Amino acid sequence: MSDRMQISATETGLVRVFAIDLPPETIAEFTNPDSPDIAAIRDALGAEALSPGHVDLVRLADLGELGLDGYLVDGLGVAEDEIATDRTRLRPLRGYVLVLPSRAFAGTAQTLTPRAPLRWIGTYAEPRAKSDFTPLTSEGAKGAPLQTGPSNAAISGRVASIVLLVLFLLVAVMVWIAG
Numbered sequence: 001m002s003d004r005m006q007i008s009a010t011e012t013g014l015v016r017v018f019a020i021d022l023p024p025e026t027i028a029e030f031t032n033p034d035s036p037d038i039a040a041i042r043d044a045l046g047a048e049a050l051s052p053g054h055v056d057l058v059r060l061a062d063l064g065e066l067g068l069d070g071y072l073v074d075g076l077g078v079a080e081d082e083i084a085t086d087r088t089r090l091r092p093l094r095g096y097v098l099v100l101p102s103r104a105f106a107g108t109a110q111t112l113t114p115r116a117p118l119r120w121i122g123t124y125a126e127p128r129a130k131s132d133f134t135p136l137t138s139e140g141a142k143g144a145p146l147q148t149g150p151s152n153a154a155i156s157g158r159v160a161s162i163v164l165l166v167l168f169l170l171v172a173v174m175v176w177i178a179g
Contacts, residue, residue: 003120005112011102013128015078017068017090017121018045018098018114020057027096030117031057041098046113047105054104058097067091072124076101079127086122097121 005016022030030040042050063071069090072078076099083090098118114120135141 003114005114005120005123007102007105007108007110007112009107009109011105013126014102014123015072015076015126016100016123017072018100018118019093019121020096020098021117021119022096024095041118044115044118046111046115048110049106049108050100051104051106054101056099056101056104058099060093060095060097068093068097072099077126078124082124086124089121093121 020027020030030044031038038050038052038055041055058068058071060068066074067090069083069087072090073080073083
């Protein structure tokens with residue numbers, strides 16, 4: 001496969017799905033649970049870094065009626081409309097798939113160059129939370145009234161400065177008269 005995928009260090013909210021085109025008896029060699037850095041998967045992706053805790057190997061037979069499309073929507077929170085166009089491609093898949101949310105790339109900017117036995121199926125977006133800018137109407141949201149004049153501390157500081165200036169002038173006049 002010659003597809004190149006750019007991953008930014010700040011990427012969030014995407015889920016990439018790859019079919020693993022291997023017979024079931026060799027899948028364990030490819031995923032090697034004794035390898036904490038999942039080197040074979042990282043190499044097949046052409047990735048620089050992967051976070052093993054976020055790499056999800058899914059045996060499609062285990063999903064039953066839910067299917068891969070249901071797993072992506074209900075299990076990972078992918079938007080339903082993201083899956084709708086690919087549902088006919090996702091349902092007939094058999095064997096194993098590799099599911100990689102953005103967190104799987106360990107916050108590392110990198111270029112993926114997937115190769116066999118991986119075959120890219122699709123990249124899907126998780127729904128973004130919608131911001132609501134409706135003004136709050138409760139009494140607590142109104143806050144305290146703003147003070148329009150200077151604070152008591154500011155007035156006290158000004159008075160103290162004037163008193164010190166007058167005292168300095170009196171001392172200066174007395175020194176001048178005495179001298």
